[in-house]
Amino acid sequence: MGLPSPYEDWLVAITGAPLPREERATCHDCAMCAPDAPGGTFHPVTRCCTYVPRIPNFMLGRILADTDPAAEEGRATVLRRLASGHGLSPLGLEVVGADQAAYEKVIEEQSFGRSDELRCPHHLSDGRCGIWKHRNGICATWFCRHEDGALGERFWEATQRMLTEVERAVGYWVARRVRYPAGATDEQAADEALFNCDWGPWIGREEDFFLACAREFEALSWARVRQIGQRHLQTLARTVADRAAERTGPLPVRLRSNRADWHGTLPGDRVLAYSAIDPLVVPADLLEALEAFDGRRVPEVLAELAEGGIEVDADLLRALRAFEVLVPAEG
Ligand code: SF4
Ligand code: SF4
Structure with missing residues (x-):
């Protein structure tokens, strides 16, 4: 149950240890689908996938470039989202409008996991995640159960904040590199244009744009990502390391x-x-x-x-x- 590559390797480098495997979150036989699951049994089909994920541009490119026949059904779910144009920009597929409102309703009604009103578009009919290898930082770090209880949960929450920032900062960086290959004279204006769907010469070739974003991403080391994310990302990474140390540290006196x-x-x-x-x-x-x-x-x-x-x-x-x-x- 590893994290998507290269997130797993980066986290091992940050924490200096293998990641917790959270084997009590038995997704193959959902722990929360048991009749006596605390707080109410999860829906047997949707389970914890009552959510529409944001997919950053470079992950979209990786999904499109993945020619594994086993990934084909999942790739088709992404192609459908791309074709709809809903939430599409050079930064990736955002969660907007009705999907966001539906998720907020699920949270408000405390029906997360227990309702089939909202189901992730990449959740396949056999219960698998269609984009598992390339799922985002939120999907990769959420577990219903933690080997180390609250200490594990805090580690994953810090990791989620860090990966979400990686996806934001690197998403802008790769989009700039692809959209403005000669360099953007005003980065802030370039970012605003990207946010506002300025595809430039890539208009009509959005899939190629995302493939190019993925190529830029593949070339990045963690050291380079830290530079791209600047002080904010570096602070988030330090918190991840602190939370990892807390999991294995000595007991309080x-x-x-x-x-x-x-x-x-x-x-x-x-x-x-x-x-x-x-x-x-x-x-x-x-x-x-x-x-x-x-x-x-x-x-x-x-x-x-x-x-x-x-x-x-x-x-x-x-x-x-x-x-x-x-x-x-x-x-
Ligand atoms: S993480 Fe989700 S699918 Fe996995 S056991 Fe928990 S509720 Fe079930
Ligand atoms: S992307 Fe995969 S893990 Fe995330 S909500 Fe969808 S089906 Fe579940």
């Missing part, structure tokens, strides 16, 4: 129960702490005794629990902290 902020509990000793849809199973005896974590130093609390016959091993303690059943305490 003091922890306290976070019960007041939990979303709730479920049968089977499942606790919904940081998330309303991602539970953690906590042994029943420990669940009863969690208030012992009252901000004292962790070894002291563990010794007290052990005296009462409750053993908390290192893995369970890490999970309790990661899922925010327990949170760091001041002191």
Whole structure:
């Protein structure tokens, strides 16, 4: 379940470690389609694809250039969007008008994943994503469940912000290179023209334009992308590295129960702490005794629990902290 190339390699370079695989988000047998899924079972067809994705110009070019027969059905979904002209500009396929309003309605009615009123146009009849290899940074970083609970979610949220900025900044950069091969004298005016659908000599040859954008993109290293994205992207990348370090870093010296902020509990000793849809199973005896974590130093609390016959091993303690059943305490 890797990220699209070269995002995966860039993130490994940024974080210095392999990416979490989020194997609890079992898309082949959707974890949220189970009858007892917390918060309500997801729709068996649309699942979490109740959303129309933005596709940046260089990703469009990569999809068009992908001649793998297995990708053909997905490519056809993109060609249909291109032919409609809806949201089309030299920057790619934007989400506009009715699609944006439909998504806002899904969020407002809290029916994300549970409604088939909105379905991604690239979601194939057999449930696969038609553009999986070239999906955008939002699709690539959303998971219903996280191995490292809240710490995993925070890592992916930071990654999503960074990749979305990559897609914005690099989208403008490659479009400028293709539209103005001799260089734009006024970059701001050029960007405005691109935003306002000035195709120049590419009018009527939009697919060729996107293929050329993809070629510009393929030549970029992460170091070059960092330069293109300037200080804003560099700050976002540092946050990704910080969030990755947080996932694997040492436990806080003091922890306290976070019960007041939990979303709730479920049968089977499942606790919904940081998330309303991602539970953690906590042994029943420990669940009863969690208030012992009252901000004292962790070894002291563990010794007290052990005296009462409750053993908390290192893995369970890490999970309790990661899922925010327990949170760091001041002191
Ligand atoms: S990420 Fe989406 S498809 Fe995958 S298991 Fe979760 S809800 Fe289901
Ligand atoms: S692009 Fe793929 S992953 Fe993203 S919403 Fe559509 S079908 Fe789902």
